[in-house]
Each structure stands twice: as structure tokens, then as C-alpha cells.
Amino acid sequence: MNALRLRLEARAPALRCHRAYEIAVARDLFGVWIAEMTYGRIGTAGRTKTRSFTCIADAVSAVDASLRRRATLPRRLGAAYRLRSIEFEEVWKDAGLSERLAGFMDAATENSRNLP
Numbered sequence: 001m002n003a004l005r006l007r008l009e010a011r012a013p014a015l016r017c018h019r020a021y022e023i024a025v026a027r028d029l030f031g032v033w034i035a036e037m038t039y040g041r042i043g044t045a046g047r048t049k050t051r052s053f054t055c056i057a058d059a060v061s062a063v064d065a066s067l068r069r070r071a072t073l074p075r076r077l078g079a080a081y082r083l084r085s086i087e088f089e090e091v092w093k094d095a096g097l098s099e100r101l102a103g104f105m106d107a108a109t110e111n112s113r114n115l116p
Contacts, residue, residue: 012079
């Protein structure tokens with residue numbers, strides 16, 4: 001399992017907005033943190049950007065910056081991302097991402113998840 005994997009989706013058929021954004025962060029064999037951010041239209045392969053970090057604090061900061069950008073979608077396009085799935089290991093519980101992820105959750109999702 002990855003250290004962190006989350007998927008956000010924005011759906012607004014009236015605006016022709018069907019977007020997906022996925023973040024996966026894990027350690028490689030050398031102990032380096034690798035963050036893969038995949039985005040694009042729902043149902044397509046999308047584009048992937050990969051970044052590496054020497055410590056988890058830098059990886060957390062990159063994930064946080066990415067989530068801050070995703071939070072501006074309603075202002076830019078009129079549709080909001082919603083959290084569709086999340087998997088995480090214990091190391092992410094202390095990272096403090098729960099405050100940032102709360103903005104992407106609707107009432108039904110919030111009651112069924114344990115956030116990091």
C-alpha cells in the first residue's frame with residue numbers, strides 16, 4: 001500500500017466539467033519520498049507529474065500546495081472537487097492533512113471516513 005493515495009473528482013455536466021485528480025505518495029527502495037499527481041478528464045489516462053523529496057515534510061508540503069490549488073476550482077470553473085477515495089498509513093496521521101481535506105468532503109463522505 002502507498003503511504004497516501006487520494007482521489008478527487010469534480011463533476012458538473014452543465015459546465016462540461018468532468019475532472020479527476022489523484023495524489024499518490026510512497027517511499028521508494030532508496031528511502032526517497034515519491035509523489036505522483038495524476039489529473040485529467042474522468043475516464044482518460046490523464047497526465048502524471050512525479051516529484052521526489054528527501055523528507056516527508058517536503059512531500060506533505062507539496063501535497064498541501066496541490067490541495068490548496070484544487071480548492072480554487074469553484075472560483076475558476078464553477079465546480080468543486082469532492083473526495084472520492086482515500087488510503088493512508090499511520091505516518092500521515094501526524095501530517096495534519098485532515099483540515100485541508102475537510103473542504104473536499106460532503107456530508108455523506110465525511111461520516112464514512114477516518115481522515116489522517
